[in-house]
Amino acid sequence: MGTIIEFVLPAESFIFGPALTQLSGVHIELERIVPLGEQPVPYIWVSGTAAEPFEQFAMESPEVESATLLDQIDDRLLYRIVCTPAAGTLLSALFETGGTILEAHGDDHWFFRVRFQNHDSVTAFHTACDANNIPVTIERITTLDTVDGADLPVELTKEQQEALVLAVKHGYFESPRLVSLDELSDELGITPQAVSKRLRPAIKKTVYQAVRSLNGSEVGERR
Known part of the structure; x- marks a missing residue:
C-alpha cells in the first residue's frame, strides 16, 4: 500500500x-x-x-x-x-x-x-x-489503496478544482475556445500565469487518472 x-x-x-x-x-x-x-x-x-x-x-x-x-x-x-x-x-x-x-x-x-x-x-x-x-x-x-487494478481518486487542491471547474464551465476547452486565460484570471482575481499553474497540474492529474482507469495499470507520469 x-x-x-x-x-x-x-x-x-x-x-x-x-x-x-x-x-x-x-x-x-x-x-x-x-x-x-x-x-x-x-x-x-x-x-x-x-x-x-x-x-x-x-x-x-x-x-x-x-x-x-x-x-x-x-x-x-x-x-x-x-x-x-x-x-x-x-x-x-x-x-x-x-x-x-x-x-x-x-x-x-x-x-x-x-x-x-x-x-x-x-x-x-x-x-x-x-x-x-x-x-x-x-x-x-x-x-x-488499489484493488483489482482500480486506481486512486484524482487528488486536486481546492485552487486547482476551482480553476478547472471554471475553465470547463466557460468553455476554455472548447474548439475554438470560448474564454481566454486572461478572462479566467479576471474572474479568479489572479494573474493568467497563476491560472495556468493551477490548470496544468489539474489537467495532468485528471488525464492520468482516466488513462489508468482504462488501462488497468499504472502509467508513468511525465510532463
Whole structure:
C-alpha cells in the first residue's frame, strides 16, 4: 500500500534556494528526476527570469554541479541540472527513504507531492527531516489503496478544482475556445500565469487518472 504526502518548505531549504530568494518573480518547476547511480539529474522549467541571472544564482547552491539550458518556450526555460545530494538535505532524505517526486514547484516557498512505498517510509523521511532541521510542513497524506487494478481518486487542491471547474464551465476547452486565460484570471482575481499553474497540474492529474482507469495499470507520469 503506497502513500502520497504533500508538503511545503521555505524556498531557501532546497537546492535552488539562492535563485528563488535573490531573483524577484522567479518560478521553478521540476519536470522529472532521473536517478543516475547516486547522482540525480532534475529537468526543470524556469520562468520569471533570464537565463544568465538564473544560472549565476543556481550555481551558488552547493549541491548543483552544472546547469545546462536545453530549450526556451516563450518565457519558460528548460534546464538539465546535474546535482549531488549533500548529506542532511531534502534530496538526500528523499532518496534514502525511497521517495518519488510526483510534483514540485517553488517561488516564495516549495511545494512537493511525493510517493512513498508505505507509512514506514514516510515516518523515516519525517525522522530524517527532523534530525537534519529540514523545515518540512506536511499538508496532506493520502493512502493509495488499489484493488483489482482500480486506481486512486484524482487528488486536486481546492485552487486547482476551482480553476478547472471554471475553465470547463466557460468553455476554455472548447474548439475554438470560448474564454481566454486572461478572462479566467479576471474572474479568479489572479494573474493568467497563476491560472495556468493551477490548470496544468489539474489537467495532468485528471488525464492520468482516466488513462489508468482504462488501462488497468499504472502509467508513468511525465510532463
